[in-house]
Amino acid sequence: xxxxxxxxxxxxxxxxxxxxxxxxxxxxxxxxxxxxxxxxxxxxxxxxxxxxxxxxxxxxxxxxxxxxxxxxxxxxxxxxxxxxxxxxxxxxxxxxxxxxxxxxxxxxxxxxxxxxxxxxxxxxxxxxxxxxxxxxxxxxxxxxxxxxxxxxxxxxxxxxxxxxxxxxxxxxxxxxxxxxxxxxxxxxxxxxxxxxxxxxxxxxxxxxxxxxxxxxxxxxxxxxxxxxxxxxxxxxxxxxxxxxxxxxxxxxxxxxxxxxxxxxxxxxxxxxxxxxxxxxxxxxxxxxxxxxxxxxxxxxxxxxxxxxxxxxxxxxxxxxxxxxxxxxxxxxxxxxxxxxxxxxxxxxxxxxxxxxxxxxxxx
Amino acid sequence: xxxxxxxxxxxxxxxxxxxxxxxxxxxxxxxxxxxxxxxxxxxxxxxxxxxxxxxxxxxxxxxxxxxxxxxxxxxxxxxxxxxxxxxxxxxxxxxxxxxxxxxxxxxxxxxxxxxxxxxxxxxxxxxxxxxxx
Numbered sequence: 001x002x003x004x005x006x007x008x009x010x011x012x013x014x015x016x017x018x019x020x021x022x023x024x025x026x027x028x029x030x031x032x033x034x035x036x037x038x039x040x041x042x043x044x045x046x047x048x049x050x051x052x053x054x055x056x057x058x059x060x061x062x063x064x065x066x067x068x069x070x071x072x073x074x075x076x077x078x079x080x081x082x083x084x085x086x087x088x089x090x091x092x093x094x095x096x097x098x099x100x101x102x103x104x105x106x107x108x109x110x111x112x113x114x115x116x117x118x119x120x121x122x123x124x125x126x127x128x129x130x131x132x133x134x135x136x137x138x139x140x141x142x143x144x145x146x147x148x149x150x151x152x153x154x155x156x157x158x159x160x161x162x163x164x165x166x167x168x169x170x171x172x173x174x175x176x177x178x179x180x181x182x183x184x185x186x187x188x189x190x191x192x193x194x195x196x197x198x199x200x201x202x203x204x205x206x207x208x209x210x211x212x213x214x215x216x217x218x219x220x221x222x223x224x225x226x227x228x229x230x231x232x233x234x235x236x237x238x239x240x241x242x243x244x245x246x247x248x249x250x251x252x253x254x255x256x257x258x259x260x261x262x263x264x265x266x267x268x269x270x271x272x273x274x275x276x277x278x279x280x281x282x283x284x285x286x287x288x289x290x291x292x293x294x295x296x297x298x299x300x301x302x303x304x305x306x307x308x309x310x311x312x313x314x315x316x317x318x319x320x321x322x323x324x325x326x327x328x329x330x331x332x333x334x335x336x337x338x339x340x341x342x343x344x345x346x347x348x349x350x351x352x353x354x355x356x357x358x359x360x361x362x363x
Numbered sequence: 364x365x366x367x368x369x370x371x372x373x374x375x376x377x378x379x380x381x382x383x384x385x386x387x388x389x390x391x392x393x394x395x396x397x398x399x400x401x402x403x404x405x406x407x408x409x410x411x412x413x414x415x416x417x418x419x420x421x422x423x424x425x426x427x428x429x430x431x432x433x434x435x436x437x438x439x440x441x442x443x444x445x446x447x448x449x450x451x452x453x454x455x456x457x458x459x460x461x462x463x464x465x466x467x468x469x470x471x472x473x474x475x476x477x478x479x480x481x482x483x484x485x486x487x488x489x490x491x492x493x494x495x496x
Contacts, residue, residue: 154460155428155459155460155462158459158460159376159428159459159460161459162379162459162481162482163376163378163379163382163481163482165482166378166379166382166383166386166481166482166483167378167382169382169386169482170382170385170386170389173385173386173389173390174385174389198460199460202460206462206463209463213463213466213467213470215470221487221490221491224486224487224490225484225487228484228486228487229484256461256463256466
């Protein structure tokens with residue numbers, strides 16, 4: 001819909017023909033003026049033309065100006081509405097603002113110069129609103145396309161990675177010896193790193209979606225699943241896993257998001273284990289307290305410096321140089337926890353280890 | 364479980380079929396494994412060999428992303444097969460990356476026990492099968 005700045009389309013509804021005539025006489029050269037004494041004809045004009053500004057008299061025999069505005073707002077929300085009245089009718093003013101959502105209130109008889117300025121201002125508002133709408137539509141389209149691209153790219157990337165990981169898993173299960181074993185371990189480590197990044201991309205994307213997908217959660221099974229995933233990754237076999245589940249009953253939780261969080265806790269704990277300690281461990285603990293489920297991942301790893309703790313959730317923030325993470329993991333974990341209605345807490349001491357906790361409401 | 368276990372793999376990716384069937388055999392889950400490259404083939408197989416299906420406990424591992432007939436569409440076709448066939452099936456959907464929409468879809472379908480992520484965790488599958496036996 002092209003809006004020509006020089007041709008402002010105005011619709012003017014009034015039961016007094018004289019007003020319509022004098023309005024037309026004053027403004028027809030600068031604006032394209034549509035006039036009518038009938039509300040139904042006014043609706044017709046709105047339907048057939050791209051009207052920018054609607055002016056209506058308040059006091060009319062069959063319908064008031066405010067009522068007319070209320071009537072047209074659902075179908076024609078965009079034109080700027082202005083109410084014309086000869087009375088200092090405070091009731092009408094209040095209604096016109098609250099129900100008729102009018103832009104200006106014009107008192108009769110109007111001052112031609114003032115009205116001209118008002119109409120031009122109204123059109124400017126109309127035009128900027130329309131521009132904004134167009135920009136919003138463009139932005140939304142660009143966002144949707146980007147989302148689709150991230151979605152399909154990450155899924156298409158992961159499928160072949162998963163096949164490679166499967167082959168490596170099989171090679172390990174069938175047994176490989178010597179140098180080949182070493183090389184396969186290196187491939188696995190590298191592919192694992194790439195896979196982690198792709199998974200984070202997918203998780204980030206999935207997290208953006210609203211709503212929770214609740215399922216009955218079996219903590220023991222989830223822990224085992226994640227531990228198995230990391231078992232063969234870069235030194236995880238040196239780590240002793242301890243599970244302590246003290247939560248009875250059924251818990252309906254968003255399993256996908258819970259896994260995002262726990263995956264993160266556990267992979268970090270493996271990554272930042274203290275290689276100088278004889279018995280690196282990761283202790284996974286589930287407890288219930290009042291209305292919450294509290295899941296703790298505690299390790300005796302290298303720990304985090306006090307000053308750095310507030311920054312660990314920042315997107316792409318990495319606390320060490322020697323680990324090739326992307327720094328997006330805890331950002332995603334925090335986001336996932338919050339979308340479950342919960343939160344993440346951390347306690348850490350350099351040299352003695354870290355404790356990551358997720359607290360989720362039971363229902 | 365009294366009935367013999369039969370595993371039916373449906374995946375358009377041959378490598379995944381080889382890897383998964385070998386992993387299942389190595390884990391001694393079952394030696395009886397059939398595999399199909401498309402949804403159509405498995406529908407034909409199930410429909411044509413009803414007696415060989417219904418006397419077994421079948422674990423159907425169905426890949427979600429397949430050309431022509433995807434996993435969920437294949438599942439709809441399975442729902443049109445005889446009740447005896449349907450009762451003999453335990454269905455798991457497989458995907459290289461789990462999508463929330465897929466989980467929602469799977470949850471609406473009572474025949475699907477779970478959406479599993481590739482590469483297949485045989486140990487997890489075993490526990491899920493035992494829990495649902």
